[in-house]
Structures are given as structure tokens and as C-alpha cells.
Amino acid sequence: MALTLAVTLACGQPSPTRTETVELTPPAVNTVAQPGDVATVAPPQAVESAAQPAVEQPAQSGTPETKNQLAALEVTAAHDEVMSHIYERTVPSVVGLRVIKSISIGGSTPGMPAGDFLSRAAGSGFVWDNEGHIVTNKHVIDGADRIIVVLSDGTQTDAELIGDDADSDLAVVRITDETMRPPAIALGDSDTIKPGQLAVAIGDPFSRGFSMTSGIISAVGRTINPSESNFSVPRVVQHDAATNPGNSGGPLLNREGKVVGINTQIISETGGFSGVGLAIPVNLAKLVAPSLIADGSYEYPFIGIRGVSVTRDIATAMELPADTRGALVLAVGTGTAAEQAGLRASDRLTVINGAELPVGGDIIMAMNGTPLLGMDDVVAYTVEHTQPGDTVEFTIMRDGEKMQMEVTMGARPE
Known part of the structure; x- marks a missing residue:
């Protein structure tokens, strides 16, 4: 596990079960229960009558409280029917x-045959x-x-x-x-x-x-x-x-x-x-x-870096605006697309509020013009929008200055 x-x-x-508002007219009563049914669905009037046999059917001029109760019953019945329909339609697939x-088991364990x-x-x-x-x-x-x-x-x-x-x-x-x-x-x-x-x-x-x-x-x-x-x-x-x-x-x-x-x-x-x-x-x-x-x-595309999302503390340590966002490059793999393009990795640590933080190195801020808020965005954009061999324009922050760099994507190693 x-x-x-x-x-x-x-x-x-x-x-x-979550109750949600769905505009759906409840159908007639089901006579045979199906797998996944939460409850048998009846028309709103029948449900209301069965649930409250002692209460007469209210006229259109009924109290707001009674109307709200009827509306809730209708929504619940519609929700139940939606759920049952999802099950019935999808379970064959x-x-x-x-x-x-x-598995092979050796004979070295006492009492356990090989x-x-x-x-x-x-x-x-x-x-x-x-x-x-x-x-x-x-x-x-x-x-x-x-x-x-x-x-x-x-x-x-x-x-x-x-x-x-x-x-x-x-x-x-x-x-x-x-x-x-x-x-x-x-x-x-x-x-x-x-x-x-x-x-x-x-x-x-x-x-x-x-x-x-x-x-x-x-x-x-x-x-x-x-x-x-x-x-x-x-x-x-x-x-x-x-x-x-x-x-x-x-x-x-x-x-x-x-x-x-x-x-x-x-x-x-x-x-x-x-x-x-x-x-x-x-x-x-x-x-x-x-x-x-x-x-x-x-085959996945591959940049060849290890990085971390830029936090306020990292931005401050690098003397950048506190709201700077992106992915700080921590390491660059040998022979990778990142090394061939000239991306620079963090080269030192500094201590802020008792915590060691990496500084120096390039901050990846955008790929092909798409802003990136952190390292997760770099991974997502790479997987979803690029292929091995694609040339991608990176917007990076280096020594406090923005610049563009072209990176030809590699392929992930096995």
C-alpha cells in the first residue's frame, strides 16, 4: 500500500453524497432498481406526498416555507436521477x-519450501x-x-x-x-x-x-x-x-x-x-x-535542470522585487538541453532567518511567452506543450536583468 x-x-x-442544483425534470417512477441508484425517483408530487402523508398538497399560494421544501425535494430527486444516469451510462465502459x-521463493527461510x-x-x-x-x-x-x-x-x-x-x-x-x-x-x-x-x-x-x-x-x-x-x-x-x-x-x-x-x-x-x-x-x-x-x-521532452519555486525570501536574498515569481535553476545536467543552451545554476547559499537559501543562477519566468509561477509550471508546460526537438524561447532573470534564450528540448533519459 x-x-x-x-x-x-x-x-x-x-x-x-454532494447535493447540487441541476435543472432536470424528474422522470416517472422506476420500477426496477439499478446498480448505483441512491433512491427510487418519483415525480415531485408523489415524493412530497409519500414523505409527508399528513400534509395536504399546497396550492400555488402556499407559504414560502412549504414552497422551499417542495423545491428541495425536486432538487434532491433530480440529483439522484443524475447520479444513477451517470452510473448506468458509464459502467459498461x-x-x-x-x-x-x-513469484519465486527460495528455500533459505525455515519452514518455507522453495x-x-x-x-x-x-x-x-x-x-x-x-x-x-x-x-x-x-x-x-x-x-x-x-x-x-x-x-x-x-x-x-x-x-x-x-x-x-x-x-x-x-x-x-x-x-x-x-x-x-x-x-x-x-x-x-x-x-x-x-x-x-x-x-x-x-x-x-x-x-x-x-x-x-x-x-x-x-x-x-x-x-x-x-x-x-x-x-x-x-x-x-x-x-x-x-x-x-x-x-x-x-x-x-x-x-x-x-x-x-x-x-x-x-x-x-x-x-x-x-x-x-x-x-x-x-x-x-x-x-x-x-x-x-x-x-x-x-517519449517526454527534457530540459535537464533541477529547480525550486522562487519564494519571497529567495527573491529578497537575490536582491530582486519581493513579488518575483518563477523557477530558480539549482542544477544543470551534463550534456542536457539546459547546458547546451547556457542556463546557469545557483552557485551559492545564503542564510535568511536561520534558513539556508540558494542564490545566484537563472530564474525561468516564462516559456514561449507563457508566464510561469514556479517549478511546477515549468514541468507542466514542458510536458503539455513541447516535444523532444522543439525549440522553446525561455524568458529568464539573470543578475537582475531579463533576457531571452532559445532551448532545444531533449528527451528524458530512461
């Missing part, structure tokens, strides 16, 4: 994954296209000897690994049976989501069957480090829809039922869900997944 007080892979407890791995054994892991995924490709987390299928896909109707079939990428913790597998092609799920735009918007997680937690949880987007623009990578994932989505073991690789949906993220980690002190779930932004998957399908891998 991984890393105390930091990253644990997709686990949690249910979170409360969500899959459970059963991963079988072989030999080859099998271990099992589980996760979730979603159908990417109509060719049977499924996107999930790399950590879900790592080391797999056999990958079994479980569809929402209980059908099971085998899949093969097409490609994976440690730097985004994404992988693509494909259902080998060409007669089985579940419908592709709709993709959203992770750049447009905001804190407070509805977040819905669907997956196969604990391998007990498909389920959904809901909450809100609680933050955007987080940065995480996958367990098998030396590089950061930018623009990560934070949410409080409960995610549990087995939700890894499953979709995070918006109110339209479109994928905005791929559930991958939680932050927890106990290993249990504490209300902080993290999802890879779907816009990164839009870059990585097609390359995994075509080539089995994805």
Missing part, C-alpha cells in the same frame, strides 16, 4: 482487472476506444503473467499488455478476444475542472463488483511522484470521492459522466481513505495513451 503519510495506492471509505503474477508460486493483484480500468484498448495504472499490471478483464455484466476475458509508462503511472492493455469490444467511455477536459465541482469514482474495489462513490474536486494543479519514476506528474486532480483498494486505474468522472482523471493514489497516515484522493489528469492520458498504443512507450 505504500508510503506512510504520503502516497498510498487507491484506498478509502465512503464519502457523503469500466472494467475490473485481475492480475496474476508468478518453488514458484502465484500472487494476485486487482485494479480497475476503462475502455479507451472501440478496438478493445483499456487504460489503467502501470502499478496495477506491473509484472503480470496474465491479465483478466472483468466486465460490468460479470463476463471475464483475457487481455495483453500493449505498453506502459512509469513517469505517468499509466498503462494500456487490450482485450484479446476481438468479438468482445465494450463501448469506449467519453473523455472530458481536465484543464477546465474547478474545486467544488462534482467528482464521481467508478471501479471494482476489493474485487467485489462495480460501485460508485461521489464527492467534489477539492483541488487542482497538484504534483505527485509515481513510485517507479524520478520525474513528477503535473496538474494532478485532488478529490474526496472515496477510493479503495481496487479503484486504482479506474475513471474519475465529472457531472456529465466524462473522464477527467485516472484514480491512482491517496494521501493517508493510516493507509485508509482520509478524504484526499489523487487522479492523473485525463489530458496527460490523451498525450500518453495513443503513443503507448502505437509504439508501446512515450
Whole structure:
């Protein structure tokens, strides 16, 4: 489950349902409950009558309090129907994954026989296209000897690994049976989501069957480090829809039922869900997944620096305006694009208020005219808007003066 007080892979407890205003006329009563239903939906009048049998139907001239109660019932019924509709429409495109791995155990441990054994892991995924490709987390299928896909109707079939990428913790597998092609799920735009918007997680937690949880987007623009990578994932989505073991690789949906993220980690002190779930932004998957399908891998652009966001204290130590923003270059890799372009790294430390701070070196303030507030923005712009071989114009601050510099992007080392 991984890393105390930091990253644990997709686990949690249910979170409360968020009520949101949706303009939707409730349909007639459902006679058969469907998976994911919160409650049977009836017309507003029927709901009001069942909830308050002793109260006569109010006329249009009823009290404001009564009208407010009716309005609340209508909103609740509409919300319930929206949630059920999201589940019904998307669950055919969500899959459970059963991963079988072989492990070898030596005979040096007393009482433990030597030999080859099998271990099992589980996760979730979603159908990417109509060719049977499924996107999930790399950590879900790592080391797999056999990958079994479980569809929402209980059908099971085998899949093969097409490609994976440690730097985004994404992988693509494909259902080998060409007669089985579940419908592709709709993709959203992770750049447009905001804190407070509805977040819905669907997956196969604990391998007990498909389920959904809901909450809100609680933050955007987080940065995480996958367990098998030396590089950061930018623009990560934070949410409080409960995610549990087995939700890894499953979709995070918006109110339209479109994928905005791929559930991958939680932050927890106990290993249990504490209300902080993290999802890879779907816009990164839009870059990585097609390359995994075509080539089995994805090549990232690479500057070749280590940096830190400029704080007020760093700006003061460098005798710059206190509101100076950007990324201070701390180190430049040998033979990298940064070294070839002539970027300078910080060359000394100074002490302010008892803390050592790096000074000197270039501050990256913009790339191709796009202002950058810190190192996270440098990583995000590089990944999202450049390719190896691209020439990018950097705006930097050097010795208190702004200047432009062209950097030809390299490729990330493996």
C-alpha cells in the first residue's frame, strides 16, 4: 500500500453524497432498481406526498416555507436521477482487472519450501476506444503473467499488455478476444475542472463488483511522484470521492459522466481513505495513451535542470522585487538541453532567518511567452506543450536583468 503519510495506492471509505442544483425534470417512477441508484425517483408530487402523508398538497399560494421544501425535494430527486444516469451510462465502459503474477521463493527461510508460486493483484480500468484498448495504472499490471478483464455484466476475458509508462503511472492493455469490444467511455477536459465541482469514482474495489462513490474536486494543479519514476506528474486532480483498494486505474468522472482523471493514489497516515484522493489528469492520458498504443512507450521532452519555486525570501536574498515569481535553476545536467543552451545554476547559499537559501543562477519566468509561477509550471508546460526537438524561447532573470534564450528540448533519459 505504500508510503506512510504520503502516497498510498487507491484506498478509502465512503464519502457523503454532494447535493447540487441541476435543472432536470424528474422522470416517472422506476420500477426496477439499478446498480448505483441512491433512491427510487418519483415525480415531485408523489415524493412530497409519500414523505409527508399528513400534509395536504399546497396550492400555488402556499407559504414560502412549504414552497422551499417542495423545491428541495425536486432538487434532491433530480440529483439522484443524475447520479444513477451517470452510473448506468458509464459502467459498461469500466472494467475490473485481475492480475496474476508468478513469484519465486527460495528455500533459505525455515519452514518455507522453495518453488514458484502465484500472487494476485486487482485494479480497475476503462475502455479507451472501440478496438478493445483499456487504460489503467502501470502499478496495477506491473509484472503480470496474465491479465483478466472483468466486465460490468460479470463476463471475464483475457487481455495483453500493449505498453506502459512509469513517469505517468499509466498503462494500456487490450482485450484479446476481438468479438468482445465494450463501448469506449467519453473523455472530458481536465484543464477546465474547478474545486467544488462534482467528482464521481467508478471501479471494482476489493474485487467485489462495480460501485460508485461521489464527492467534489477539492483541488487542482497538484504534483505527485509515481513510485517507479524520478520525474513528477503535473496538474494532478485532488478529490474526496472515496477510493479503495481496487479503484486504482479506474475513471474519475465529472457531472456529465466524462473522464477527467485516472484514480491512482491517496494521501493517508493510516493507509485508509482520509478524504484526499489523487487522479492523473485525463489530458496527460490523451498525450500518453495513443503513443503507448502505437509504439508501446512515450517519449517526454527534457530540459535537464533541477529547480525550486522562487519564494519571497529567495527573491529578497537575490536582491530582486519581493513579488518575483518563477523557477530558480539549482542544477544543470551534463550534456542536457539546459547546458547546451547556457542556463546557469545557483552557485551559492545564503542564510535568511536561520534558513539556508540558494542564490545566484537563472530564474525561468516564462516559456514561449507563457508566464510561469514556479517549478511546477515549468514541468507542466514542458510536458503539455513541447516535444523532444522543439525549440522553446525561455524568458529568464539573470543578475537582475531579463533576457531571452532559445532551448532545444531533449528527451528524458530512461
